Amino acid sequence: xxxxxxxxxxxxxxxxxxxxxxxxxxxxxxxxxxxxxxxxxxxxxxxxxxxxxxxxxxxxxxxxxxxxxxxxxxxxxxxxxxxxxxxxxxxxxxxxxxxxxxxxxxxxxxxxxxxxxxxxxxxxxxxxxxxxxxxxxxxxxxxxxxxxxxxxxxxxxxxxxxxxxxxxxxxxxxxxxxxxxxxxxxxxxxxxxxxxxxxxxxxxxxxxxxxxxxxxxxxxxxxxxxxxxxxxxxxxxxxxxxxxxxxxxxxxxxxxxxxxxxxxxxxxxxxxxxxxxxxxxxxxxxxxxxxxxxxxxxxxxxxxxxxxxxxxxxxxxxxxxxxxxxxxxxxxxxxxxxxxxxxxxxxxxxxxxxxxxxxxxxxxxxxxxxxxxxxxxxxxxxxx
Amino acid sequence: xxxxxxxxxxxxxxxxxxxxxxxxxxxxxxxxxxxxxxxxxxxxxxxxxxxxxxxxxxxxxxxxxxxxxxxxxxxxxxxxxxxxxxxxxxxxxxxxxxxxxxxxxxxxxxxxxxxxxxxxxxxxxxxxxxxxxxxxxxxxxxxxxxxxxxxxxxxxxxxxxxxxxxxxxxxxxxxxxxxxxxxxxxxxxxxxxxxxxxxxxxxxxxxxxxxxxxxxxxxxxxxxxxxxxxxxxxxxxxxxxxxxxxxxxxxxxxxxxxxxxxxxxxxxxxxxxxxxxxxxxxxxxxxxxxxxxxxxxxxxxxxxxxxxxxxxxxxxxxxxxxxxxxxxx
Numbered sequence: 001x002x003x004x005x006x007x008x009x010x011x012x013x014x015x016x017x018x019x020x021x022x023x024x025x026x027x028x029x030x031x032x033x034x035x036x037x038x039x040x041x042x043x044x045x046x047x048x049x050x051x052x053x054x055x056x057x058x059x060x061x062x063x064x065x066x067x068x069x070x071x072x073x074x075x076x077x078x079x080x081x082x083x084x085x086x087x088x089x090x091x092x093x094x095x096x097x098x099x100x101x102x103x104x105x106x107x108x109x110x111x112x113x114x115x116x117x118x119x120x121x122x123x124x125x126x127x128x129x130x131x132x133x134x135x136x137x138x139x140x141x142x143x144x145x146x147x148x149x150x151x152x153x154x155x156x157x158x159x160x161x162x163x164x165x166x167x168x169x170x171x172x173x174x175x176x177x178x179x180x181x182x183x184x185x186x187x188x189x190x191x192x193x194x195x196x197x198x199x200x201x202x203x204x205x206x207x208x209x210x211x212x213x214x215x216x217x218x219x220x221x222x223x224x225x226x227x228x229x230x231x232x233x234x235x236x237x238x239x240x241x242x243x244x245x246x247x248x249x250x251x252x253x254x255x256x257x258x259x260x261x262x263x264x265x266x267x268x269x270x271x272x273x274x275x276x277x278x279x280x281x282x283x284x285x286x287x288x289x290x291x292x293x294x295x296x297x298x299x300x301x302x303x304x305x306x307x308x309x310x311x312x313x314x315x316x317x318x319x320x321x322x323x324x325x326x327x328x329x330x331x332x333x334x335x336x337x338x339x340x341x342x343x344x345x346x347x348x349x350x351x352x353x354x355x356x357x358x359x360x361x362x363x364x365x366x367x368x369x370x371x372x373x374x375x376x377x378x379x380x381x382x383x384x
Numbered sequence: 385x386x387x388x389x390x391x392x393x394x395x396x397x398x399x400x401x402x403x404x405x406x407x408x409x410x411x412x413x414x415x416x417x418x419x420x421x422x423x424x425x426x427x428x429x430x431x432x433x434x435x436x437x438x439x440x441x442x443x444x445x446x447x448x449x450x451x452x453x454x455x456x457x458x459x460x461x462x463x464x465x466x467x468x469x470x471x472x473x474x475x476x477x478x479x480x481x482x483x484x485x486x487x488x489x490x491x492x493x494x495x496x497x498x499x500x501x502x503x504x505x506x507x508x509x510x511x512x513x514x515x516x517x518x519x520x521x522x523x524x525x526x527x528x529x530x531x532x533x534x535x536x537x538x539x540x541x542x543x544x545x546x547x548x549x550x551x552x553x554x555x556x557x558x559x560x561x562x563x564x565x566x567x568x569x570x571x572x573x574x575x576x577x578x579x580x581x582x583x584x585x586x587x588x589x590x591x592x593x594x595x596x597x598x599x600x601x602x603x604x605x606x607x608x609x610x611x612x613x614x615x616x617x618x619x620x621x622x623x624x625x626x627x628x629x630x631x632x633x634x635x636x637x638x639x640x641x642x643x644x645x646x647x648x649x650x651x652x653x654x655x656x657x658x659x660x661x662x663x664x665x666x667x668x669x670x671x672x673x674x675x676x677x678x679x680x681x682x683x684x685x686x687x688x689x690x691x692x693x694x695x696x697x698x699x700x701x702x703x704x705x706x707x708x709x710x711x712x713x
């Protein structure tokens with residue numbers, strides 16, 4: 001099939017055929033009202049659901065205090081902790097065994113231990129240690145609470161006890177954290193950009209994953225194949241309408257993130273749009289590739305889901321990328337979401353532009369090209 | 385197997401040299417096409433030629449390889465062996481060119497059910513790169529008698545209208561050859577007749593048609609027919625030639641209880657085929673003398689009227705099929 005001009009005696013030639021496919025797909029897309037409503041409604045619903053639910057800045061953490069000494073400093077730390085949203089002091093105990101029991105039973109996720117001689121050491125300027133034990137099973141929650149702890153204690157001591165520090169540069173105390181799991185810190189600001197990529201991946205993959213198998217199952221493929229339209233034209237025509245949908249979805253999510261979740265867009269908005277468009281096309285191409293491999297719509301759906309899972313787990317969306325072993329990072333590098341999340345976080349939160357993110361942009365483009373190449377080669381022009 | 389290649393001068397002379405002048409005189413010319421699926425030969429050594437402006441009927445029982453052959457002609461399937469041309473283009477290497485100039489109507493309705501009549505036609509017009517796709521679609525709608533219903537979804541149409549729309553979409557890009565795969569299956573007699581009138585009008589315009597069918601009356605409306613069974617082409621030519629080619633002599637007997645007579649005759653030597661037609665039986669054999677000897681004892685039976693008749697096309701097909709079954713055992 002090398003002849004590209006065969007029969008192209010009308011208007012447009014290759015572009016005309018691509019455009020025919022685009023119009024057809026667009027009409028079919030709009031005719032499926034439920035799917036269309038899902039495309040617009042789902043991202044917003046998911047953003048609100050997860051944006052509010054996945055709040056890694058926790059509050060009212062069940063906390064216990066292990067008081068090894070009964071001093072003014074100890075009491076004022078407890079009082080300060082009570083005054084914050086982060087901690088909810090459930091109980092104050094004096095024995096180490098009680099602390100273990102509280103953590104084990106889950107009645108406390110967090111235990112702050114004020115060791116014996118803490119106040120004395122503090123007044124002497126010895127930088128005593130404040131011990132914190134956190135429940136391993138909820139690492140993200142305790143992680144950001146820990147960050148808050150230091151500030152709370154410092155201000156508690158300064159305001160309530162007028163403890164003057166001899167050397168302002170040197171902290172009066174240190175916090176020793178006993179954590180069995182230590183994830184990178186994250187916040188709502190980080191979640192929303194991640195959700196943007198995740199929601200786009202999920203919805204876009206499925207749209208195109210079904211596109212070829214649907215034609216086969218409905219029997220329209222036989223007719224389509226008997227027409228003078230080429231695999232590349234079919235692919236681009238099937239992808240194009242969904243690029244628009246993907247961009248609308250992205251716009252909705254970014255707007256909601258900006259207005260509702262107060263996620264700033266520090267970088268160049270055009271960079272964000274360009275990266276999003278690239279990411280959208282990459283995912284649509286990958287979904288389309290599945291569609292050319294799968295024998296039916298169910299298989300295509302399963303492939304999309306199998307691809308979606310590592311995208312969530314290995315992209316740095318859920319777990320810090322740097323914490324993964326080398327081989328997992330390699331897999332992560334081959335996933336579009338990994339690069340998109342990096343770009344979006346950098347553009348939205350760090351104020352970067354696409355020029356400084358050349359590697360991730362190039363990686364996205366490469367993944368897109370590979371997917372398209374496989375799809376066009378895999379596309380069977382015959383029914384053999 | 386005597387596959388007579390018919391010489392049919394009359395119809396060929398009728399076809400005017402119109403806007404399809406660029407089509408060669410022989411629009412389909414394929415030799416020794418063979419195709420297997422899963423080790424089973426679905427099409428076995430089929431050679432066929434169809435001349436310009438002719439309606440060529442393609443007959444055979446279900447699963448005989450008609451659809452597979454048609455698909456090989458338009459490039460949807462690659463033959464395992466064999467070669468040939470379609471509209472002068474090599475079916476193995478030039479299927480892109482063939483696609484542009486062949487209208488293929490699939491057995492099942494394969495336009496988009498969730499697109500309207502107009503949207504389907506516009507899609508076809510655009511894919512074929514026709515200038516003024518909207519205008520072309522509008523003209524086709526008018527021609528099909530679908531004006532006012534153009535916004536109706538194709539999936540909501542009745543069987544007959546679906547078939548009309550499918551044919552309309554097929555001829556929209558002005559192909560030189562139509563490949564129609566059982567186009568009238570499940571369509572009522574009136575729509576069937578209109579459909580065939582349309583086909584004949586198109587052929588008179590110089591369009592060539594290969595149409596597969598199960599219906600004998602449709603076969604008789606074709607200029608030429610080809611009969612395929614078990615993947616093998618058993619006969620080819622005009623209707624008369626195919627009938628003559630079987631060498632059958634037929635007697636028709638009518639009477640009160642022909643079914644009883646049928647079971648008696650089935651055991652008689654010299655009778656090769658018996659087929660009931662309402663209140664009469666067609667009794668046929670290849671050797672006229674042996675046949676007459678065989679039926680002699682029954683001819684005087686009261687109430688039965690015997691007459692020597694011409695074998696029908698159906699007689700010929702049933703005989704062809706029966707003999708090909710014998711060959712396979």
